[in-house]
Amino acid sequence: MGGHGAPPPRAGVPANVQSFGHMLSGGASGVIVNTLIYPFYTLQHRQSVLGKTHPEATWGHLTKNPSVAFAALGISNIETFTFHGIFFYVMSFLKTRYLRANPQLKMVPVAANLSIGMLAGLIVQALTTPLKVLFMRVNVGTAKSVKDAYDQVLAEKGWTGFWSGLRAGTILVINPAGNYYLVDVLTQLMKRMEKSGPAWTFLVGMIAKQIVAVLTFPLNKAKNTIQGHGTKEGEAPPTIVSVIGNTIRKKGILALFDGVIPKLIHQGLHQGVQLMVKEQIDEAAMTLAISVLVRKPIGQ
Numbered sequence: 001m002g003g004h005g006a007p008p009p010r011a012g013v014p015a016n017v018q019s020f021g022h023m024l025s026g027g028a029s030g031v032i033v034n035t036l037i038y039p040f041y042t043l044q045h046r047q048s049v050l051g052k053t054h055p056e057a058t059w060g061h062l063t064k065n066p067s068v069a070f071a072a073l074g075i076s077n078i079e080t081f082t083f084h085g086i087f088f089y090v091m092s093f094l095k096t097r098y099l100r101a102n103p104q105l106k107m108v109p110v111a112a113n114l115s116i117g118m119l120a121g122l123i124v125q126a127l128t129t130p131l132k133v134l135f136m137r138v139n140v141g142t143a144k145s146v147k148d149a150y151d152q153v154l155a156e157k158g159w160t161g162f163w164s165g166l167r168a169g170t171i172l173v174i175n176p177a178g179n180y181y182l183v184d185v186l187t188q189l190m191k192r193m194e195k196s197g198p199a200w201t202f203l204v205g206m207i208a209k210q211i212v213a214v215l216t217f218p219l220n221k222a223k224n225t226i227q228g229h230g231t232k233e234g235e236a237p238p239t240i241v242s243v244i245g246n247t248i249r250k251k252g253i254l255a256l257f258d259g260v261i262p263k264l265i266h267q268g269l270h271q272g273v274q275l276m277v278k279e280q281i282d283e284a285a286m287t288l289a290i291s292v293l294v295r296k297p298i299g300q
Helices: 015-036 038-050 059-064 073-101 110-139 146-157 159-163 166-171 174-192 198-228 240-251 253-257 260-293
Strands: none
Touching: 015 038, 015 073, 015 260, 038 059, 038 073, 038 110, 038 198, 038 260, 073 110, 110 146, 110 159, 110 166, 110 174, 110 198, 146 159, 166 198, 166 240, 174 198, 198 240, 198 253, 198 260, 240 253
């Protein structure tokens, strides 16, 4: 089982080629898993934004309405591929360069690891927030289609509205950075225990994601609400502080964790299964990357 957040450098393969391979496998594995467990994603967003007692934010409602359970799957997969692909590319590229410059190290130190992760997260957030805004509006039912969501955002907030929630997203860069740091740490621990294979890969991914998901959930809830909220004329747009404050005042502090159970199920399954899938397709993706970027025929 290799280190997923910081894959070891491959001899003779340029860092940019390795990173492109990890971008392909990271993006593709993210899309595969996102599609398989997508209803949990929808349930988590609806409970987070609408409240867990809302009639359209229940498992029963989703099972009776498959079109709702899989609402905005297309744009979600585009956002997922972009997010995971770019994140894995930047993480892999920078960590590979770091380890090659410091061959005495077996893994990137904590400070450098988190810094690289946060830089990758900032880049990804800036590029994918518009997709996330459109997705959230359709997924929680604020808009009926991506075109409808696009028109709503443009009419309500102008072009800057497509980056709603970016501030919260910027704070949340600690989420993927911390997640993949924990993956690296747990992977090294498993290696020392001589444990490997798909089951251990799944366990490492699930544990790392669960820990980070719980710690950052209130901020994530605020971001989802900001991105999925339709603003009426004369109404002030929601902010991180206003969402958290209103939630506590109206429903109590525990309401900040509405949707946390489906979130944990979704995130745990997503991360664990994604790492398993990515591990299986890494070699094929790397071979394709070499054939495309180095012009070396596949199989040679």
